[in-house]
Amino acid sequence: MSYPDIVLASASPRRRELLAQLGVSFSLISADIDETPQHNEAAADYVQRLALQKARAGQAMSQTSLPVLGADTVVVADGEILGKPADFAEFARTMQLLSGRCHQVMTAIALVNAERQLQQLVSTEVCFRPLNAAEIAAYWHSGEPQDKAGGYGIQGLAAKFVRRINGSYTAVVGLPLCETEQLLLQWQEQL
Numbered sequence: 018m019s020y021p022d023i024v025l026a027s028a029s030p031r032r033r034e035l036l037a038q039l040g041v042s043f044s045l046i047s048a049d050i051d052e053t054p055q056h057n058e059a060a061a062d063y064v065q066r067l068a069l070q071k072a073r074a075g076q077a078m079s080q081t082s083l084p085v086l087g088a089d090t091v092v093v094a095d096g097e098i099l100g101k102p103a104d105f106a107e108f109a110r111t112m113q114l115l116s117g118r119c120h121q122v123m124t125a126i127a128l129v130n131a132e133r134q135l136q137q138l139v140s141t142e143v144c145f146r147p148l149n150a151a152e153i154a155a156y157w158h159s160g161e162p163q164d165k166a167g168g169y170g171i172q173g174l175a176a177k178f179v180r181r182i183n184g185s186y187t188a189v190v191g192l193p194l195c196e197t198e199q200l201l202l203q204w205q206e207q208l
Protein backbone atom coordinates (compact mmCIF):
# COMPACT_ATOMS: atom_id res chain seq x y z
CA MET A 18 0.00 0.00 0.00
CA SER A 19 1.26 3.51 -0.79
CA TYR A 20 1.43 6.42 1.62
CA PRO A 21 -0.77 9.49 1.33
CA ASP A 22 0.87 12.79 0.36
CA ILE A 23 1.06 14.83 3.56
CA VAL A 24 2.03 18.18 5.07
CA LEU A 25 4.61 18.13 7.88
CA ALA A 26 3.85 20.88 10.41
CA SER A 27 7.36 21.30 11.78
CA ALA A 28 10.39 23.58 11.71
CA SER A 29 12.63 20.76 12.94
CA PRO A 30 15.35 19.69 10.47
CA ARG A 31 15.51 16.31 12.27
CA ARG A 32 11.82 15.59 11.64
CA ARG A 33 12.20 16.58 7.98
CA GLU A 34 15.16 14.23 7.50
CA LEU A 35 13.47 11.36 9.33
CA LEU A 36 10.24 11.67 7.36
CA ALA A 37 12.24 11.71 4.12
CA GLN A 38 13.71 8.35 5.17
CA LEU A 39 10.23 6.82 4.85
CA GLY A 40 9.99 7.92 1.22
CA VAL A 41 6.80 9.89 1.93
CA SER A 42 5.99 12.80 -0.38
CA PHE A 43 5.46 15.86 1.81
CA SER A 44 5.46 19.64 1.93
CA LEU A 45 6.34 21.74 4.97
CA ILE A 46 4.61 24.31 7.08
CA SER A 47 5.94 25.81 10.29
CA ALA A 48 3.25 26.06 12.95
CA ASP A 49 4.09 28.19 15.96
CA ILE A 50 2.08 27.32 19.07
CA ASP A 51 2.23 28.16 22.76
CA GLU A 52 4.23 25.33 24.39
CA THR A 53 3.53 26.25 28.03
CA PRO A 54 2.45 23.21 30.07
CA GLN A 55 -0.90 23.52 31.85
CA HIS A 56 -0.96 23.46 35.66
CA ASN A 57 -0.23 19.89 36.86
CA GLU A 58 -0.38 18.54 33.30
CA ALA A 59 1.10 15.04 33.05
CA ALA A 60 3.97 14.68 30.55
CA ALA A 61 2.08 12.15 28.39
CA ASP A 62 -0.96 14.46 28.18
CA TYR A 63 1.22 17.48 27.45
CA VAL A 64 3.18 15.92 24.60
CA GLN A 65 0.04 14.52 22.96
CA ARG A 66 -1.78 17.84 23.27
CA LEU A 67 1.13 19.69 21.64
CA ALA A 68 1.51 17.23 18.74
CA LEU A 69 -2.20 17.59 18.00
CA GLN A 70 -2.08 21.40 18.32
CA LYS A 71 0.86 21.60 15.91
CA ALA A 72 -0.99 19.45 13.38
CA ARG A 73 -4.21 21.49 13.79
CA ALA A 74 -2.32 24.80 13.49
CA GLY A 75 -0.58 23.53 10.35
CA GLN A 76 -3.90 22.46 8.91
CA ALA A 77 -5.47 25.86 9.63
CA MET A 78 -2.53 27.73 8.13
CA SER A 79 -2.20 25.65 4.97
CA GLN A 80 -5.97 25.14 4.50
CA THR A 81 -5.11 21.84 2.87
CA SER A 82 -7.31 18.77 2.59
CA LEU A 83 -4.18 16.59 2.83
CA PRO A 84 -3.39 14.97 6.19
CA VAL A 85 -1.13 17.17 8.33
CA LEU A 86 1.48 15.57 10.63
CA GLY A 87 2.52 17.21 13.90
CA ALA A 88 4.97 15.87 16.50
CA ASP A 89 6.30 16.83 19.90
CA THR A 90 9.16 15.47 22.00
CA VAL A 91 9.88 15.92 25.72
CA VAL A 92 12.39 14.45 28.12
CA VAL A 93 10.87 13.34 31.41
CA ALA A 94 12.82 12.74 34.64
CA ASP A 95 11.07 12.13 37.98
CA GLY A 96 7.79 13.13 36.28
CA GLU A 97 9.24 16.54 35.42
CA ILE A 98 8.92 17.77 31.82
CA LEU A 99 12.31 18.92 30.54
CA GLY A 100 11.91 20.99 27.39
CA LYS A 101 14.50 23.07 25.56
CA PRO A 102 16.85 24.74 28.09
CA ALA A 103 16.39 28.53 28.25
CA ASP A 104 19.91 29.19 29.55
CA PHE A 105 23.05 27.49 30.87
CA ALA A 106 21.74 27.27 34.45
CA GLU A 107 18.64 25.36 33.33
CA PHE A 108 20.73 23.15 31.05
CA ALA A 109 23.24 22.31 33.83
CA ARG A 110 20.39 21.41 36.20
CA THR A 111 18.88 19.18 33.51
CA MET A 112 22.20 17.40 32.89
CA GLN A 113 22.63 16.82 36.64
CA LEU A 114 19.16 15.25 36.69
CA LEU A 115 20.02 12.96 33.76
CA SER A 116 23.59 12.08 34.85
CA GLY A 117 24.19 8.44 35.79
CA ARG A 118 20.57 7.32 35.45
CA CYS A 119 17.71 6.51 33.12
CA HIS A 120 14.91 8.85 31.95
CA GLN A 121 12.00 8.73 29.53
CA VAL A 122 11.76 10.46 26.17
CA MET A 123 8.17 10.87 25.01
CA THR A 124 7.30 11.68 21.43
CA ALA A 125 3.71 12.08 20.27
CA ILE A 126 2.58 12.20 16.66
CA ALA A 127 -0.76 13.35 15.29
CA LEU A 128 -2.12 13.08 11.75
CA VAL A 129 -5.19 15.21 11.03
CA ASN A 130 -7.43 16.73 8.41
CA ALA A 131 -10.81 18.43 8.77
CA GLU A 132 -12.62 15.10 9.22
CA ARG A 133 -10.24 12.77 10.98
CA GLN A 134 -7.40 12.50 13.44
CA LEU A 135 -5.01 9.69 14.36
CA GLN A 136 -2.56 9.86 17.25
CA GLN A 137 0.20 7.80 18.80
CA LEU A 138 2.46 8.20 21.84
CA VAL A 139 5.90 6.57 21.94
CA SER A 140 7.91 6.37 25.15
CA THR A 141 11.59 5.37 25.18
CA GLU A 142 13.97 4.83 28.07
CA VAL A 143 17.41 6.45 27.70
CA CYS A 144 20.21 5.78 30.22
CA PHE A 145 23.14 8.19 30.65
CA ARG A 146 26.53 7.44 32.17
CA PRO A 147 27.63 9.86 34.91
CA LEU A 148 28.61 13.32 33.56
CA ASN A 149 31.08 15.72 35.18
CA ALA A 150 30.83 19.53 35.37
CA ALA A 151 33.58 20.11 32.80
CA GLU A 152 31.95 17.97 30.13
CA ILE A 153 28.53 19.50 30.86
CA ALA A 154 30.01 22.98 30.26
CA ALA A 155 31.86 21.83 27.13
CA TYR A 156 28.69 20.28 25.75
CA TRP A 157 26.75 23.54 26.27
CA HIS A 158 29.44 25.50 24.40
CA SER A 159 29.20 23.11 21.44
CA GLY A 160 25.86 24.80 20.64
CA GLU A 161 24.05 21.47 20.28
CA PRO A 162 21.81 21.49 23.40
CA GLN A 163 20.01 24.81 22.84
CA ASP A 164 17.22 23.73 20.46
CA LYS A 165 16.67 20.24 21.83
CA ALA A 166 14.25 18.80 24.34
CA GLY A 167 16.10 17.85 27.52
CA GLY A 168 19.12 19.75 26.22
CA TYR A 169 20.73 16.93 24.28
CA GLY A 170 20.88 15.29 20.88
CA ILE A 171 21.35 11.51 20.89
CA GLN A 172 22.22 11.72 17.20
CA GLY A 173 25.04 14.20 17.89
CA LEU A 174 27.75 14.77 20.48
CA ALA A 175 25.55 13.43 23.31
CA ALA A 176 25.74 9.93 21.80
CA LYS A 177 28.80 9.34 23.99
CA PHE A 178 26.71 9.95 27.15
CA VAL A 179 24.22 7.19 26.30
CA ARG A 180 24.88 3.79 27.83
CA ARG A 181 21.73 2.18 26.45
CA ILE A 182 18.26 2.86 25.20
CA ASN A 183 15.14 0.75 25.41
CA GLY A 184 12.63 1.71 22.75
CA SER A 185 12.63 3.77 19.56
CA TYR A 186 15.83 5.60 18.56
CA THR A 187 14.02 7.68 15.92
CA ALA A 188 11.40 8.73 18.52
CA VAL A 189 14.22 10.16 20.68
CA VAL A 190 15.53 12.11 17.67
CA GLY A 191 12.01 13.51 17.14
CA LEU A 192 9.91 11.28 14.87
CA PRO A 193 9.23 7.56 15.52
CA LEU A 194 9.46 6.10 12.03
CA CYS A 195 7.91 2.69 12.71
CA GLU A 196 4.82 4.25 14.33
CA THR A 197 4.62 7.09 11.78
CA GLU A 198 4.53 4.59 8.94
CA GLN A 199 1.79 2.62 10.70
CA LEU A 200 -0.27 5.79 11.16
CA LEU A 201 0.09 6.64 7.45
CA LEU A 202 -0.97 3.13 6.44
CA GLN A 203 -3.90 3.24 8.85
CA TRP A 204 -4.96 6.55 7.29
CA GLN A 205 -4.95 5.00 3.80
CA GLU A 206 -6.81 1.87 4.94
CA GLN A 207 -9.64 3.90 6.41
CA LEU A 208 -10.29 5.90 3.23
Ligand SMILES: Cc1cn([C@H]2C[C@H](O)[C@@H](COP(=O)(O)OP(=O)(O)OP(=O)(O)O)O2)c(=O)[nH]c1=O
Pocket residue numbers: 026027028029031032048071088089090091092122164165166167169170171172189190191
Ligand atom coordinates in the same frame (compact mmCIF):
# COMPACT_ATOMS: atom_id res chain seq x y z
C1 LIG B 1 16.03 14.17 23.16
C2 LIG B 1 16.31 14.72 21.79
C3 LIG B 1 15.55 15.74 21.24
N1 LIG B 1 15.83 16.22 19.99
C4 LIG B 1 15.03 17.29 19.38
C5 LIG B 1 13.80 16.79 18.60
C6 LIG B 1 12.96 18.02 18.47
O1 LIG B 1 13.35 18.72 17.28
C7 LIG B 1 13.35 18.84 19.70
C8 LIG B 1 12.20 18.87 20.66
O2 LIG B 1 11.46 20.01 20.47
P1 LIG B 1 9.98 20.01 19.87
O3 LIG B 1 9.27 21.16 20.53
O4 LIG B 1 9.35 18.65 19.97
O5 LIG B 1 10.17 20.30 18.32
P2 LIG B 1 10.84 21.50 17.55
O6 LIG B 1 10.50 22.82 18.21
O7 LIG B 1 12.32 21.22 17.36
O8 LIG B 1 10.17 21.40 16.12
P3 LIG B 1 8.62 21.61 15.70
O9 LIG B 1 7.82 21.93 16.93
O10 LIG B 1 8.61 22.73 14.72
O11 LIG B 1 8.23 20.29 15.07
O12 LIG B 1 14.47 18.18 20.30
C9 LIG B 1 16.89 15.71 19.25
O13 LIG B 1 17.14 16.16 18.13
N2 LIG B 1 17.63 14.69 19.77
C10 LIG B 1 17.42 14.17 21.01
O14 LIG B 1 18.14 13.24 21.43
